[in-house]
Amino acid sequence: MNSPLKVLMICWAFPPDAQIGALRVARFCRYLPEFGIEPIVLTMEDRFRETIDNSLPAVDRLRIVRTEVAATPVDWYRRSKAVLARPGKAGKESPKAATSSVRKSFLRRQLLSLLQLPGPDAGWYSPALQAARKLVREQSIAAIFSSSPPTVSHRIALRLRKESNLPWFADFRDPWSTSSDQNDEPAWWRYLSKSMESRCVRSADRVICNTEWLRKDFLRSNPELPQQKFVTITNGFDDQTLPLVKPLPAGSRRLFLHLGNIYGLRRIDTFCLAVENLVKTQRIDPSTFQIVFLGQIEPSLEAAARTSAPSLFRLGSVEFRARVGRDEAQKTLAGADMLLIFQGGHYLQIPAKFYDYLLTGRPILVVAQEGALTSLLEETGSGIWADPEKPDQIAASFLRAVALPAISPLEAQQRWHERFHYQPLTQRLASCIRSVVSGS
Numbered sequence: 504m505n506s507p508l509k510v511l512m513i514c515w516a517f518p519p520d521a522q523i524g525a526l527r528v529a530r531f532c533r534y535l536p537e538f539g540i541e542p543i544v545l546t547m548e549d550r551f552r553e554t555i556d557n558s559l560p561a562v563d564r565l566r567i568v569r570t571e572v573a574a575t576p577v578d579w580y581r582r583s584k585a586v587l588a589r590p591g592k593a594g595k596e597s598p599k600a601a602t603s604s605v606r607k608s609f610l611r612r613q614l615l616s617l618l619q620l621p622g623p624d625a626g627w628y629s630p631a632l633q634a635a636r637k638l639v640r641e642q643s644i645a646a647i648f649s650s651s652p653p654t655v656s657h658r659i660a661l662r663l664r665k666e667s668n669l670p671w672f673a674d675f676r677d678p679w680s681t682s683s684d685q686n687d688e689p690a691w692w693r694y695l696s697k698s699m700e701s702r703c704v705r706s707a708d709r710v711i712c713n714t715e716w717l718r719k720d721f722l723r724s725n726p727e728l729p730q731q732k733f734v735t736i737t738n739g740f741d742d743q744t745l746p747l748v749k750p751l752p753a754g755s756r757r758l759f760l761h762l763g764n765i766y767g768l769r770r771i772d773t774f775c776l777a778v779e780n781l782v783k784t785q786r787i788d789p790s791t792f793q794i795v796f797l798g799q800i801e802p803s804l805e806a807a808a809r810t811s812a813p814s815l816f817r818l819g820s821v822e823f824r825a826r827v828g829r830d831e832a833q834k835t836l837a838g839a840d841m842l843l844i845f846q847g848g849h850y851l852q853i854p855a856k857f858y859d860y861l862l863t864g865r866p867i868l869v870v871a872q873e874g875a876l877t878s879l880l881e882e883t884g885s886g887i888w889a890d891p892e893k894p895d896q897i898a899a900s901f902l903r904a905v906a907l908p909a910i911s912p913l914e915a916q917q918r919w920h921e922r923f924h925y926q927p928l929t930q931r932l933a934s935c936i937r938s939v940v941s942g943s
Contacts, residue, residue, distance in 0.1 A: 507541040508940060509642055511635060511663075513649040513656045515624060517546040517567070521556035521826075523763070523855045524676050527713070528650050530741050530925040531932060533562045538933035543642060545635055547572050547627055558828040568638065570630040624653040632659050639667050645940050650674040657703045664706050670939045672932075673707035676738075678717060678851050704728070708939045711932070713738050716875035717851045736931055739923035740858045756793045757905075759868075760839035762832055763856050765800040768847030770891055772804070774870050775812035775821060777897035782814065786902065789820045794843075797835060798826045836860075837912075841904055842867045847891060850874025858923055861885055864915040866907035870897060883919075 512532060516525040532542040544567040549555060551572040638644060647669050649660035657673050664671045680697040688696075704710055704725060710733050712718040718735045722728075765771055778794065781787045794815075800823060808821070815821045827835075836842075842860045846852070846869060853876045860867050867886030871877055877888045886907065889900035910918075921927055 505539065507536065507539050508645040508936065509541045509543060510535070510646045510648050510936060511638055511642075511644045512542045512544045513631065513635065513647065513659055514544065514546055515627060515651075515653050515656055517544055518559040518561065519549060519555045519557050520546075520552045521554035521559075524650070524652070526559070526741075526855065527674075527676060527738060528648075529559075529562055530739075531648075531929050532565055533741070534926050534929035535933055536564075537926070538930055538937075540933050540936060542648075543638060543644070544568065545570070545631060545638065547631070554826075556828050558830040568634055570627070570634045572624075572626040573630055575626045624655040627655050628659060631655075632662060635659060635663055636666070639663065639669070644669060646670040646672065646936055648672045648674060648936075650676060651679065652677050654679055654699070654703075658699070661703050661706055670708045670936075670943050671706065672709045672711055672936060672939075673703055674711040674713075674736075675717060676713050678720070681720070681851070701725075704732075708732070708943075709734050709935055711736050711935075714851060714853050714875040714879075716878070720851055734935055736928055736935075737923065738853065738855045738858050739925050739928050740862045740919075741925045756791060757840040758835075758838060759792055759794045759841045759843060760835060761794075761796045761843040761845065762798065762836055762859070763854070764798045764826070765796060765804050765845060767801075768849060769845040770804060770807065770847060771796070771845055771870075772807035772811040773891055773894045774843075774845070774897055774901075775808045775815060777894040777901060778820075779812035779815050780894065781898050781901065782820075786898075787905075789815065789818045792820065792840075794821045795824060795835075796822070797824045797832065833859075836863060839863070839865055840909075841865060842886075844869045844871070844876065845891070846871030846874075846876050848872050850876075852876070853879055861919060861923065862912060862915050864910035864912050866904050866909060868901060868904040 512528055514525075514528045516522040516528075518525050518529050528544070532544060535542050542565065544565060546567065546569055548569045548571055644667075647660050647663055647667075649656040649671070651657050651674070657679075660671050660673065663669065679700045680693065704721065705728070710721060712721065712733060712735050714737065715735045718733045721733050722730060761771075778787070782789045805823060809816055812821065836859065842863065842865050844854060844857060844860070844867060846854065848871075850872050851874060857867070857876065857879070861883065867880065869876055869880050869886060869888035870891045871888060872890060880886050880888055887900045887904040889897040891897075916924075
């Protein structure tokens with residue numbers, strides 16, 4: 504019997520990391536052995552993670568190498584700033600002082616960007632690279648797989664690729680140089696980021712994209728590269744049984760749920776305004792439903808929502824709840840009547856929660872610009888979408904989505920297994936790896 508191919512999986516986020524991106528690589532690792540591939544995971548130690556969720560399922564018989572994260576110049580800068588900080592004097596700032604403050608803010612922004620080169624997670628680069636080199640020497644590694652964000656995983660893989668000439672598979676869960684996270688960075692930073700992305704894309708044997716829109720965007724940006732370099736392997740769902748939900752008492756409110764964090768371009772104020780207008784015009788009764796946002800939310804986005812729809816909050820029709828573990832979140836998800844996604848302008852991306860939503864069979868309301876998510880929503884017939892800038896359109900879509908019929912989770916599993924279950928998705932990844940390794 505042939506020995507399995509050993510593949511080094513380089514990923515910053517891995518369970519018990521609570522980031523949703525940690526699940527993609529973990530699920531690949533669960534099924535790769537079925538297809539003759541032995542994954543070896545390189546990630547960081549749990550003490551460096553911001554949030555841990557111990558309810559995430561572990562992968563059996565998986566070798567995981569965890570390394571430290573070194574302090575970086577930006578860490579030293581922030582520590583020194585905290586030590587030197589002193590309470591300022593109250594009072595009105597003069598025009599001259601305000602101009603000086605703006606200048607200092609500009610210079611501080613440039614300095615912070617400079618200190619973060621080659622990326623905000625650079626502290627993991629050296630410890631992980633040393634561990635990766637050792638694994639390549641000692642474990643007969645046949646290929647390298649790296650997953651981003653953050654992009655430090657790809658930078659480590661790029662260095663390994665140059666040193667070892669091993670086949671490399673660069674997995675993009677989100678865009679890199681076109682990410683909205685870079686909009687606030689200086690122009691020179693964005694230029695360097697684009698340059699580094701180009702080096703990674705050109706050096707990798709395969710660039711794996713989690714949406715077809717992202718793959719086509721890479722093709723447009725790199726017309727001189729062969730199309731077969733870019734491969735789409737979507738996110739999906741894994742084996743899970745949604746808990747049985749006891750019938751609610753007569754007269755209970757219907758639950759409209761958003762699961763996950765609200766941040767960046769994912770504004771919810773226009774949605775709340777749309778629902779408030781529906782209540783004011785008596786097209787819906789606020790006593791019959793409750794909208795729940797389960798997860799962290801940026802304070803500015805919450806404030807905007809409360810300002811746009813004060814009566815909904817006063818009546819208890821909208822509620823913000825703190826993030827819970829995955830097990831508890833799945834129980835809440837199973838009891839929802841309609842599911843919400845706010846994607847804003849992230850048109851190349853489909854949030855991982857969409858596939859969990861799809862598995863419930865409940866109707867989905869998406870508030871987003873036209874893109875990868877709205878395209879898949881229409882293709883699967885799983886819900887309705889509306890533009891985040893158009894409250895009237897959101898209101899009409901809300902009413903349509905509420906009226907959509909649900910299907911059973913079992914029917915949803917059967918309908919979407921071959922396309923979105925991680926076992927067939929991993930089989931496609933394994934075939935891609937074997938094809939390149941055998942060719943090399």
